Amino acid sequence: MSILWSSKEIAVATGGTETAAFGVTGLSIDTRTLQAGDLFVPLIDTRDGHDFIDAAMTAGATGTLTEKDGFSRAVKVADTKVALQALGQAGRDRSSAKRIAVTGSVGKTSVKDALAVMLATYGATHKSQRSFNNHLGVPITLATLPPEAEFAVFETGMNHTGELTDLSKQVAPHIALITTVAGAHQANFESLEAIADAKAEIRHGLMPDGVLILNADNDYTPRIRAQAAGLNILTFGVAEGSDVAIVASNHHAQGGNVRLRVEGQQIDVTLQVAGRHWDHNAAACIAVAHALGLDLRKAARALRNVTASDGRGDVTQVEIAGQSVTLIDESYNANPTSMRAAISAASLVAGRKVAILGDMYELGPDELEQHAALAGPLVDAGFARVLMIGECMRALRGALPQGLRAIQADTIDMIDAALDDEIQAGDVLLIKGSNATGLGRLAKRLKGEG
Numbered sequence: 001m002s003i004l005w006s007s008k009e010i011a012v013a014t015g016g017t018e019t020a021a022f023g024v025t026g027l028s029i030d031t032r033t034l035q036a037g038d039l040f041v042p043l044i045d046t047r048d049g050h051d052f053i054d055a056a057m058t059a060g061a062t063g064t065l066t067e068k069d070g071f072s073r074a075v076k077v078a079d080t081k082v083a084l085q086a087l088g089q090a091g092r093d094r095s096s097a098k099r100i101a102v103t104g105s106v107g108k109t110s111v112k113d114a115l116a117v118m119l120a121t122y123g124a125t126h127k128s129q130r131s132f133n134n135h136l137g138v139p140i141t142l143a144t145l146p147p148e149a150e151f152a153v154f155e156t157g158m159n160h161t162g163e164l165t166d167l168s169k170q171v172a173p174h175i176a177l178i179t180t181v182a183g184a185h186q187a188n189f190e191s192l193e194a195i196a197d198a199k200a201e202i203r204h205g206l207m208p209d210g211v212l213i214l215n216a217d218n219d220y221t222p223r224i225r226a227q228a229a230g231l232n233i234l235t236f237g238v239a240e241g242s243d244v245a246i247v248a249s250n251h252h253a254q255g256g257n258v259r260l261r262v263e264g265q266q267i268d269v270t271l272q273v274a275g276r277h278w279d280h281n282a283a284a285c286i287a288v289a290h291a292l293g294l295d296l297r298k299a300a301r302a303l304r305n306v307t308a309s310d311g312r313g314d315v316t317q318v319e320i321a322g323q324s325v326t327l328i329d330e331s332y333n334a335n336p337t338s339m340r341a342a343i344s345a346a347s348l349v350a351g352r353k354v355a356i357l358g359d360m361y362e363l364g365p366d367e368l369e370q371h372a373a374l375a376g377p378l379v380d381a382g383f384a385r386v387l388m389i390g391e392c393m394r395a396l397r398g399a400l401p402q403g404l405r406a407i408q409a410d411t412i413d414m415i416d417a418a419l420d421d422e423i424q425a426g427d428v429l430l431i432k433g434s435n436a437t438g439l440g441r442l443a444k445r446l447k448g449e450g
Contacts, residue, residue, distance in 0.1 A: 001025040001026075001037060002025070002146075003023035003024070003025060004023075004024055004025050004026060004027075004144065004146065005023065005024050005039065005087070005143075006021070006022075006023045007020070007021050007022045007023065007063055007073075007075055008021070009090075010024075010039065010063075010065075010075045010087060011075050012090075013086055013087050013089075013090035014065070014075060014077050014083035014086045014087055015077065015078075015083075015086070016065070016075040016076050016077035016078075016083060017075065017076045018074070018075050018076075019071065019072060019073065019074045019075070019076065020072055020073045020074070022062050022063040022073045023062065023063075024037060024038060024039035024061075024062050024063055025037035025038070025062075026038040026039070026144060027039045027041060027087075027140060027143050027144050028040055028041070028056070028061070029041045029042075029043055029049070029084075029136065029140065031052045031055045031056050031059055034056055034059050034060065034061055035060065036059075036060030036061075036062075037060065037061075037062055038056075038060070038061050038062070039061065039062070039063050039064065039065065040052075040053060040056035040057070040061040040063070040064040040065070041064070041065050041080055041083075041084050042056075042064065042065065042066065042067075042080055043080055043081055043084075043136070044067075044080070044081075049080070050066060050067065050068055053066065053071055057073070063075070065077055065080045065083050065084070066080070067079065067080055081136075084136070084139050084140070084143065085139045085170070087139070087142075087143040088138070088139030088140070088141075088142030088143040088170060089139075089142065089170065090143075091142045091143045091144070091145045092142045092145065092170075092171070092172060094147055095145050095146075095147055095149060095152070096150075097126065097145065097149040097150055097151055097152040098150065098151050098152070098174045098175070098292060099152045099154065099171055099172065099173045099174050099175070100115060100119075100151070100152070100153045100154065100173060100174065100175045100176075100177065100288055101154045101156050101167075101168060101171045101173035101175070101176045101177070101202060101205070102115070102153065102154065102155050102156065102177045102179065103133075103155075103156045103157065103158070103164060103176075103177070103178055103179070103199055103202050104177075104178050104179025104180050104181070104199065104215075105179070105180055105181050105182035105183070105195065105199070105335065105337065106179060106180050106182050106277075106335065106337045106338045106341070107179040107180065107277065107280070107281055107284075107338075108133070108155050108156075108157065108179055109131050109133075109155055109309055109312060109332070110273075110281055110308075110309055110312055110313075111177070111179055111281050111284050111285065112127060112128060112153050112154075112155045113127070113306070113309050114281060114282075114285050114303060114306045115127075115153045115285055115288055116153050117302060117303070117305050117306050118285050118288075118289065118299050118302040118303055118306075119150075119151040119153065119288075120151075120302075121298060121299075121301075121302040122150065122151070122294055122298075123149075123150030123151060124146065124148055124149045124150050124151070125149065125150065125151040125152070125153065126141070126144070126145050126146060126149040126151070126152040126153070127141075127152070127153040127154075128141045128153065128154050128155040129141070131155060131157070131332075132155065133154075133155040133156050133157035133167075134157055134163075134167075135163075135166070135167070137155075138154060138156060138167050138170050138171060139170060141154055142154075142170065142171070154171045154173070156168065156171065156202060158198055158199070158201075159362070160198070161189075161194070161197075161198050161201075162198075162201070163198070163201075164198060164199065164201035164202050164204075165201040165204045165205070167202075167205075168201065168202045168203070168204050168205030168206070169204060169205040170205070171205055172205050172206075172207055173202075173205060173206055173207065173210060174206075174207050174209075174210050174211070175210060175211050175212075175213060175288055175291050175292070176202045176203060176205075176206050176210065176211075176212050176213070177212075177213040177284060177287070177288060178199050178200075178202060178212075178213070178214055178215065178224065179215060179280070179281070179284060180215045180218050180280070180337070181195055181196045181199055181215075181218055181219075181220040181221075181224075182195075182335060182336070182337035183195075183335055183336050183337065183363060183370065189364075192220065193220065193223065195220075196220035196223050196224055197223075197227070199220075199224070200223075200224040200227045200228065203227070203228050203231060206231065209232070210231070210232065211231075211232045211233070211234055211291040212228050212231050212232065212233050212234075213233075213234045213235070213236065213284065213287045213288065213291065214233060214234070214235050214236075215235070215236060215237055215280060215284070216235035216236060216237035216238075216239040216241070216242040217237035217238055217239050217242075217280070218237075221235070234287050234290065234291055235287075236280065236283035236284050236286070236287045237280065237283065238279075242283075243262065243263075243287065243290070244260055244261075244262050244283045244284075244286050244287040244290060245260060245261040245262070245283075246258065246259075246260060246279050246280070246283050247259040247260060247261050247266075249276070249279045251274065251275065251276055251278075251348055252274070252348055253274055253348045253349040253350065254272065254274065255270070255271040255272040255273055255274055255278075256270075256271050256274065256275075256276075256278060256279075257269065257270050257271070258271065258278070258279050258282045258283070260282070260283055260286055260300075262286065262290055262296060265296060267286060267296050267297060267299075267300050268300060269282045269286070269300045269303050269304075270300075270303075270304045271303065271304070271306065272304065272305075272306065272307055273306055273307065273308050273313060274308075274313065274315075274345045274348055274349070275313065275341055275342075275344060275345030275348070276341075276344060276345070277341040277344075277345070282303055285299065285303060286299055286300065286303075309332075310329070310332075311329055311330065311331050311332030311440055311443065312329075312330060312332050313328060313329070313330055313342065313345060314328075314329050315327070315328055315329075315349075316329065316447050318429075318446050318447060318448075320419060320420065320423045320429070320446065321419075321420035321421075321423055323423050323424060323425040323426075323427070324425055324426065325423055325425075325426075325427045325428070325429050326349060326351060326426075326427070326428045326429065327429050327431070327443070327446055327447065328342070328345070328346050328349070328428065328429065328430045328431070329431055329443040329447070330342040330430060330431060330432035331431045331432060331433065331439040331440040331442070331443040332435065332440065333434055333435050334357075334358065334360045334432050334433050334434050335360055335363070336360065336363070336370050336373070336374070338432075339357070339360065339374055339377075339432060340374070340377050342430060342432050343355070343374070343377045343378060343381045343383075343430070344377070344381060346381060346383075346428060346430045347380075347381035347382060349428045350428075351426050351427055351428040352384050352424060352426065352427050352428065353381065353382055353383040353384055353427070353428045353429075353430065354383065354384060354385045354386070354387070354406075354422055354423065354427050354428070354429050354430070355378065355383050355385075355386045355387065355429075355430045355431075355432070356386075356387045356388075356389070356415060356419070356429065356430070356431045356432075356433075356439060356442070357374070357386060357387070357388050357389075357393060357396065357430075357432055357433055358388070358389045358390050358393065358432070358433020358434060358437030358438075358439045359371070359389070359390025359391065359392045359393055359433060359434055359437055360392065360433070360434050361434040361436060362434075363392075367392050368392060368395040369395070371392045371393055371395040371396045372395040372396055372398065372399040373399075374396050374399075375396060375399035375400045375401075378400065378404065379400075379401065379404070383404060383430075384403075384404065385404060385405075385406045385422050386400060386404050386405065386406055387406040387407050387409070387415055387418060387419065387422065388406075388407070388408045388409065389408075389409045389410070389411070389412065389414075389415050389433065389437055389438075389439070390433070390437055393408060394408055406418065406422055412437075412438045412439070412441065412442050415442065416442060416445075429446075431443045431446075
């Protein structure tokens with residue numbers, strides 16, 4: 001791999017002092033995922049990352065940032081977190097890549113990954129890894145931006161006011177995209193209007209000639225548009241007047257087809273990912289291509305190569321208690337909107353349907369009502385049994401018809417033990433819940449990944 005940063009460049013970018021000359025090909029803040037050739041950045045939080053510098057070097061790091069003396073092949077700085085942000089800004093400033101920042105209550109990771117697939121057909125493309133969307137993930141993505149990249153896609157998240165302003169100013173995007181505004185992190189906000197205002201902050205870092213892309217079908221888009229007056233705005237959706245209009249679509253278990261219209265041009269997109277929510281995801285991607293002035297039919301063909309991201313709808317055949325089962329892994333995270341989308345997508349798959357659902361966190365004072373409200377979609381989608389974990393899921397259990405009620409558990413082990421008795425050959429098993437429920441670990445075990 002080519003050298004991403006030399007120690008001298010790191011020292012200049014961070015205002016630090018190099019103790020020896022070295023070069024790095026990547027960057028890591030975690031020895032568990034560190035790759036040979038990385039720059040190790042020890043952060044001080046609940047634990048002091050400096051305690052792991054020796055382990056990082058043993059694992060193959062070729063250099064480190066440090067606030068302390070005594071380390072060879074290091075750049076000494078006053079504050080490693082500040083230095084990481086400075087290195088990210090230097091990575092941005094030396095690059096000529098078109099930068100796209102994606103946020104939204106639902107779908108931002110899936111859209112970010114789809115955009116990376118689409119843009120890679122036009123040139124070298126860099127993207128946020130996993131969900132590196134916060135005050136650490138964004139500077140890491142910037143700092144690892146290869147100078148030769150032509151496009152860079154950044155996921156930006158938030159759970160409080162002011163966060164997106166900071167992240168957007170770090171990215172300085174040429175294009176900013178808000179997938180939608182829905183009930184996520186409601187416990188940290190007074191209202192959905194406040195969430196919309198926080199999402200609208202992504203405009204603050206937009207380049208002077210940049211484009212803001214909005215979901216025309218979202219109730220809060222007029223509010224965001226009013227705050228973004230004077231900016232270049234593109235919209236996507238079913239609503240009349242959408243710049244990228246969703247004209248028609250059909251869906252099946254293996255994917256679907258979406259017909260779009262852009263300035264009188266018909267664009268047909270074939271997808272290998274299931275669910276009606278992909279209508280808007282595909283339209284959002286084509287809106288980005290349109291904003292960049294790219295060949296839209298080429299963009300549509302590229303979207304055929306998109307597959308579901310890990311933990312966001314990936315489908316695997318697994319064996320449970322000796323029975324062959326289709327596992328739909330939606331375990332990465334959950335809010336009411338994404339829950340309904342996952343339930344709807346699962347309804348397209350043939351077979352008896354079983355769900356393992358975990359609590360949705362940070363929903364605010366009406367969290368029990370929002371959990372109970374999932375009963376209708378589960379019934380409509382034809383689910384046979386629902387296993388649940390978490391205190392809030394007790395509300396859903398009470399709202400479900402008696403025949404759908406399986407175990408309501410306090411631990412993953414209890415769910416795991418009960419699953420063998422619930423599963424039948426040919427079942428479709430949907431797993432979804434907020435990260436902290438631990439359902440991701442269960443999904444990985446069932447897939448043989450851990």
